[in-house]
Amino acid sequence: MVHGKSQFLCPSRNSNRYDVCITKEQLCDHVRDCPDGEDEDPQTCMFYQPIDDQLKTLSHAVLLLVDNVMGKEQPRAEL
Numbered sequence: 001m002v003h004g005k006s007q008f009l010c011p012s013r014n015s016n017r018y019d020v021c022i023t024k025e026q027l028c029d030h031v032r033d034c035p036d037g038e039d040e041d042p043q044t045c046m047f048y049q050p051i052d053d054q055l056k057t058l059s060h061a062v063l064l065l066v067d068n069v070m071g072k073e074q075p076r077a078e079l
Contacts, residue, residue: 010034 007021012035014020026033028045038044 008039010036011038012036 005023005025007023008027010020010022010033012020014035020033020035022033022039027039028048030040033039
């Protein structure tokens with residue numbers, strides 16, 4: 001984790017033979033951030049984007065459920 005963000009290691013190294021890491025936001029964003037563009041691989045993105053969207057939806061649903069079960073007056077930090 002760098003600057004509070006999770007990092008993904010690119011499979012290829014840069015021209016100086018250093019490892020390159022990208023953030024989750026850089027994965028499948030239509031910009032080639034990895035040296036060989038692996039972060040924009042169509043097969044990877046076809047899997048990653050729907051899964052990421054589903055996880056966001058599921059996370060939101062769980063938080064709504066917790067709010068309903070625990071009552072909205074109790075701060076979520078106490079869970």
